[in-house]
Amino acid sequence: MDVKLIAGLEIHVQLATKSKLFCGCKVGFEDPPNSNVCPVCLGLPGVLPLMNKKAYEYAVRTALALNCQMARFTKWDRKSYYYPDLPKNYQISQYDLPLSHDGYMEIPLEDGTTKKVRIIRAHLEEDAGKNLHEGLDHSRIDLNRTGTPLLEIVTEPDLNSPVECRILAQELQKLVQFLGVSEANMQKGHMRFEPNINLQIIDDDGREYRTPICEVKNLNSFRALERAVAYEEWRQLEEWKHDHDFTLEKMGKQNRGWNDARNETIFQREKEEAHDYRYFPEPDLVPVELDDDWLEKIKAALCELPLAMKQRFIQDYELNDYDAGVLTADRATAEFFDGAVKAGGSAKRAANLVTQFGLKTAHERNCRVNELGVTVEQVAQLAQLVEEGAVSSSAAITIFEKMLTDESDPKAIAEKHNLIQQSDAGALEAIVDEVIAANLQAAEEVKSGGKKAKKARGFLMGQVMQKTKGQANPKIAGELLDGKLKE
């Protein structure tokens, strides 16, 4: 028997506009209920929606980054459904002429390869409000969220494991944050996932079965997404084993909900077909035409994308996969590190400085690396000091720490605090000679190479460090010492 998981994702990303999609109400997360509402987003009679230009441009920017074909002519449609959190009784969305279609996204897999996941479409629509009914005999409706701009991204069913689904979602989060089109804060519900999942089963007789496609609604964390897909993978196989009529042809599609506490999906309803939404063109909004000039302007706002940047760091800067991943986790860090290398710093040393001290300190201070008050030039110079052997790696961390409050260049800071290593071979040689002359017995022990040799060498190195007040470059001093004691 051969079982293959087939999954596609529908993702809603909240765009980072200040105001809503069709009215000037503030997009606010923690404001009191029903305080960011007006006649437009309340769906009162006689009002007209007016589209937020930034929301459209953010949507186009993201679609471009997803390698989509851009529609030069796009329009909006009404998707009818009756629900108290949607007071107009229709959602303004896009149906037959979405603003973009046919793109792809590359995702890094755990085995180090990348996978291309096709994007069917990305379109702009409005969010609904919130229902609260926990512990109540009625539902409370808060319409602050109605009319918030959402980008809906739909992938082809190219995902074949729960992990791939999670990776795509995480990469998309990184992408929209890089592009600056969404905060993509999971705690604030800025990203919601709806995976559609079924199995292709080929039994031992070579017969092929397809289990019913199930769409799991409204998952709002990466963990819930991965677990819901894993649960469906297990459940659908069990159901099919129990009854081989558990197939798409016989059962159709269905919607399921996710119960996080019980770690399982629950049947909700048979999936409504598109015509049940009775889509029709939105008469209150005129179409949008995207001409070359405008498209070029939006393209100019695109930046290097996180995966491309990571691969460049690995190839050009010879970083390992882990460090490259850490440095491209957010755009500010990636650009800060990249800036330090472009300002002349050794990539390896700059990466160490940023990952070992910069990120940790930024995390403690709840800011980004570029907000620590240290410039990319300072980091570049510091990285070079380490590279040239002028300061040790541990002294470099001390200097970085001092740079947080001291604007001097790192070399001046190193000198001020006696952190420069003695790398002058001539000066060190004299000290090494002195140490050997004063400790002839230890020198003999090293030369004879016996049991005591290692300990004796350590002792002599210690003497050299002591005489230089810890500032001898240990590599050079060690080489000098070894050279002398071989003679």
Add this chain to the structure above:
Amino acid sequence: MSEKLTEDQIRHVAKLARLNCTDQEIATFTTQLAAILDYFDQLRELDTTDVEPLAHCLPIHNIFRPDQILPSLSNEQALANAPRRDGEFFSVPKILDDSNA
């Protein structure tokens, strides 16, 4: 569209719109809607081979507003017409199916 509209179809549409209709109303609407569809069938007789599909009846496009916050209603104003409220919230009969599109 020239197929005959059935009462079941009307019941389905009424259900989607959360409308309770009596059998009498269903019968009435079936006839009325069928008449409207007949009218569209008449329009279909026009030859539209060389006519471009129209997305909107106004010959304009690209009407936008800048991303600027404007004052909203107060909570009291927002709830003023609500048949029922619960504090700062609108109040509606309990919703069991918590899914939305």
